Amino acid sequence: MSYTKKILEQTINKNQNEPEFQQALTEILATLQPFVDARPEYEKASILERLVEPERVLIFRVPWVDDSGKIQVNRAYRVQYNSAIGPYKGGMRFHPSVNLSIIKFLGFEQTFKNSLTGQPIGGGKGGADFDPKGKSDSEIMAFCQSLMTELTRHIGRLTDVPAGDIGVGAREIGYMFGQYKRLTNCFEGVFTGKGIIYGGSLARKEATGYGLVYLMDEMLRQHDKSFNDKTVVVSGSGNVAIYATQKAQQLGARVVALSDSNGYIVDADGIDLAAVKEIKEVKRGRISDYKTYRPKSEYVEGKGIWSVKCDVALPCATQNELDENDAKQLVQNGCFAVGEGANMPSTLQAVDVFLHHGVLFAPGKAANAGGVATSALEMSQNAMLLSWTFDEVDKQLKGIMTNIYNGIAAAAKEAGAEDNFVVGANIAGFKKVADAMMQQGAV
Ligand code: NDP
Ligand code: 2IT
Numbered sequence: 450m451s452y453t454k455k456i457l458e459q460t461i462n463k464n465q466n467e468p469e470f471q472q473a474l475t476e477i478l479a480t481l482q483p484f485v486d487a488r489p490e491y492e493k494a495s496i497l498e499r500l501v502e503p504e505r506v507l508i509f510r511v512p513w514v515d516d517s518g519k520i521q522v523n524r525a526y527r528v529q530y531n532s533a534i535g536p537y538k539g540g541m542r543f544h545p546s547v548n549l550s551i552i553k554f555l556g557f558e559q560t561f562k563n564s565l566t567g568q569p570i571g572g573g574k575g576g577a578d579f580d581p582k583g584k585s586d587s588e589i590m591a592f593c594q595s596l597m598t599e600l601t602r603h604i605g606r607l608t609d610v611p612a613g614d615i616g617v618g619a620r621e622i623g624y625m626f627g628q629y630k631r632l633t634n635c636f637e638g639v640f641t642g643k644g645i646i647y648g649g650s651l652a653r654k655e656a657t658g659y660g661l662v663y664l665m666d667e668m669l670r671q672h673d674k675s676f677n678d679k680t681v682v683v684s685g686s687g688n689v690a691i692y693a694t695q696k697a698q699q700l701g702a703r704v705v706a707l708s709d710s711n712g713y714i715v716d717a718d719g720i721d722l723a724a725v726k727e728i729k730e731v732k733r734g735r736i737s738d739y740k741t742y743r744p745k746s747e748y749v750e751g752k753g754i755w756s757v758k759c760d761v762a763l764p765c766a767t768q769n770e771l772d773e774n775d776a777k778q779l780v781q782n783g784c785f786a787v788g789e790g791a792n793m794p795s796t797l798q799a800v801d802v803f804l805h806h807g808v809l810f811a812p813g814k815a816a817n818a819g820g821v822a823t824s825a826l827e828m829s830q831n832a833m834l835l836s837w838t839f840d841e842v843d844k845q846l847k848g849i850m851t852n853i854y855n856g857i858a859a860a861a862k863e864a865g866a867e868d869n870f871v872v873g874a875n876i877a878g879f880k881k882v883a884d885a886m887m888q889q890g891a892v
Contacts (some may be wrong), residue, residue: 537573638831658692660819
C-alpha cells in the first residue's frame with residue numbers, strides 16, 4: 450500500500466469519533482498522494498505521521514458566573530498544530546457545536562493555509578462550546594476573562610497568536626486581550642483582530658471577505674471572466690460574508706442572497722449592505738429582519754440558499770453547509786465559479802461535483818487566507834510599533850491573494866492537474882511545511 454494511503458487509514462482509525470477531522474485528512478492526503486509517494490524522502494523522515502499529529506492539544510474547563518449568579522461551565526480547546534514555519538496562528542471559535550474534531554480539522558487546514566500566505570506563521574486553532582447568542586455583554590466578558598485565565602499561560606506573541614472566527618469578533622478579542630495583558634503585565638501583540646486604537650490593523654475586519662473576492666477575481670480574470678454584471682450568492686451574514694459582499698459589489702457584481710442559521714433572504718435588486726450591517730454588526734439581529742428594511746425582498750426559513758440561481762457562489766458560513774445535491778443544483782443553474790470563504794463549507798462529494806463539471810473551484814485554505822494573512826500583517830505592525838494605512842494593508846492583501854492564486858495554479862499545472870486548485874493548494878501548502886520540518890530534524 451502507498452505510504453500516503455497507509456497514513457490516511459492509520460490516522461482515521463486512530464481518530465474514530467472525529468468526522469470533520471477525518472474529512473479534512475481525506476481531502477488533503479488523497480490529493481497529496483502522487484506528490485508524496487513520488488518523493489521517498491518524506492516517508493523516510495516520517496513527515497506525514499508528524500504532520501497529522503498536533504504538536505499539542507489543550508482542553509480545559511471554563512467556569513463563569515452568569516447574570517443570575519449561577520455558575521456555568523464550558524469546555525475550551527486550543528490545538529497547537531504545527532510550528533515548523535512560525536508561531537501557532539489561528540482563530541478562536543465560540544459556537545455550541547465546537548468539539549475536538551472541529552478544532553482539529555480547523556487547525557490542520559490552518560497549517561496549510563498559513564503556509565500558502567508565504568508569511569512566517571504556523572498552524573493553530575481554538576474555541577469553546579459557548580453560545581454567544583442571547584448573552585449579555587457582561588456574560589460575554591465573564592466568559593472571555595475566565596477562558597483567558599487558563600489560555601494565557603499557553604500563548605504569547607512568539608508562541609501562539611489567536612484571533613477571531615465564528616462567534617468571536619472585536620468585542621470578544623478586546624475582552625480576551627485585556628485579560629491577557631492584566632495577567633502578564635505585558636502589552637504585546639498576542640491577539641490579532643484587535644481594536645484599531647490598541648494595536649489592531651486597519652483592513653483586518655474586511656480582509657477575509659475582500660481577500661476571497663480578490664482571489665476569485667484573479668482566477669476569473671485568468672479565465673477571461675470577471676465579477677462585473679454577474680449574479681452572486683453569498684451564504685452566512687457574518688464577518689466574512691459581509692465583506693465578501695461589499696467587495697463583490699464594488700467590482701460590479703449583483704449579490705442577491707445572504708443567510709444565517711435560521712434562513713436566507715433573496716433580494717433580486719441586489720442586497721442593501723448597509724441594512725445587513727445594521728442588523729448584524731450593530732443590533733446582532735437575525736437576517737429575517739432584512740424584510741423590514743426591504744419589503745420587496747423574500748425571506749425563506751431553513752436551508753436552501755444554493756437553490757438561488759447564480760453565476761458565482763461564495764459559501765461563507767460554516768463547514769459542510771453545501772452538499773452534493775446543492776452542488777448539482779448550482780451546476781444546473783449555470784454557476785461557473787465557487788470560492789470558499791468559510792473553512793470546508795463544501796462536502797467531499799460537492800467538491801467532486803464541481804471539479805467534474807469544470808467549475809472554477811477555490812478551496813477555503815487558499816480562498817479565505819486573506820484573513821490570517823492580514824493578521825500576520827498586524828503582527829508585523831505590532832512588532833515594529835507602527836501602523837500602516839488602510840490602503841497600504843489592502844494593497845499588500847491584494848498582492849498576497851494574487852500570489853496565492855498564482856502559486857496554487859502553478860502547483861496544479863506542475864502536478865498535471867491544471868485548474869484543479871484543490872490539488873494545487875494542498876501541494877503548495879504542504880511542500881513548505883514538510884521541507885521546513887525536514888530541515889529541523891526529528892521535532
Ligand atoms: P461570524 O460569526 O461572523 O458569522 C458566521 C455566519 O455563519 C453567521 O451568519 C452564522 O449564522 C452562520 N453560521 C454559523 N454556524 C452556522 C451553522 N452551524 N449553520 C448555519 N449557519 C451558520 O463568523 P465568520 O464570518 O468570521 O466566519 C464564517 C466562516 O469563515 C467560518 O467557517 C470561519 O471559520 C471562516 N473564516 C473566518 C475568518 C475570519 O477572519 N473571521 C478567516 C477565514 C475563515 P448565525 O448567526 O445564525 O449563527
Ligand atoms: O480560519 C481562519 O483563517 C481565521 N479564522 C483567521 C485566523 C487568524 O489568525 O487571523
